[in-house]
Amino acid sequence: MTEFLGILFRWLHIIPACLSIGGVFFMRIILPVGLTVLPPDQRKAVFLRCRRVFKFVIHPSILLFLISGVYNSMANWGAYHRAIPTSHAFFGLHVLLALVVFVISLILLAGKEPPVMHKQWMTVNLAVLMFVVAAAGALKWVRDHAPPAPTMGMIAPAIVKAD
Numbered sequence: 001m002t003e004f005l006g007i008l009f010r011w012l013h014i015i016p017a018c019l020s021i022g023g024v025f026f027m028r029i030i031l032p033v034g035l036t037v038l039p040p041d042q043r044k045a046v047f048l049r050c051r052r053v054f055k056f057v058i059h060p061s062i063l064l065f066l067i068s069g070v071y072n073s074m075a076n077w078g079a080y081h082r083a084i085p086t087s088h089a090f091f092g093l094h095v096l097l098a099l100v101v102f103v104i105s106l107i108l109l110a111g112k113e114p115p116v117m118h119k120q121w122m123t124v125n126l127a128v129l130m131f132v133v134a135a136a137g138a139l140k141w142v143r144d145h146a147p148p149a150p151t152m153g154m155i156a157p158a159i160v161k162a163d
């Protein structure tokens with residue numbers, strides 16, 4: 001059961017990551033190039049329609065990130081604890097940058113029209129997302145190389161000695 005939940009919540013973390021990064025890349029890099037073939041008055045209408053759909057992708061993704069992220073954190077906490085301080089550095093970086101991405105995304109997608117400077121902030125969001133994934137990769141490496149959990153064989157002599 002634990003294995004099943006581990007895979008399920010990992011999947012529930014990776015799918016929104018793919019959708020968010022792909023979505024931000026599409027909205028910031030691909031769509032603006034495609035829009036140039038349209039007359040200026042139609043560009044805005046198409047962009048706003050795409051932005052609306054993008055919003056329906058990002059909001060549930062944030063929810064999924066939070067739920068699966070909390071589960072993954074709890075499931076891996078023992079290994080992170082054995083790999084302090086490196087694990088906490090990358091864990092903190094991953095979560096902190098993720099929160100930055102959430103705030104930027106929510107501000108950019110609020111309201112019917114995007115704020116001024118939305119292009120620049122979307123570029124910032126894309127760059128921060130790259131660092132979020134890099135921090136996750138580093139965190140996984142640190143977890144995979146954490147010292148093994150103490151077994152009864154390692155604990156028992158200490159108990160005997162204490163007696």
Ligand code: HEM
Pocket residue numbers: 010013014017020065066068069070072073076094095097098099101102129132133136137139140143
């Ligand atoms: C922009 C939001 C986020 C993105 C793009 C993101 C992306 C990722 C990716 C790509 C992985 C690697 C998945 C794997 O190898 O299984 C990962 C792992 C992880 N993420 Fe996130 N994440 C985000 C938000 C969060 C949040 C909010 C939390 C905590 C509440 C969180 C906690 C974790 C944990 C604990 C892992 C497991 C790392 C390990 O294998 O040791 N993530 N994340």
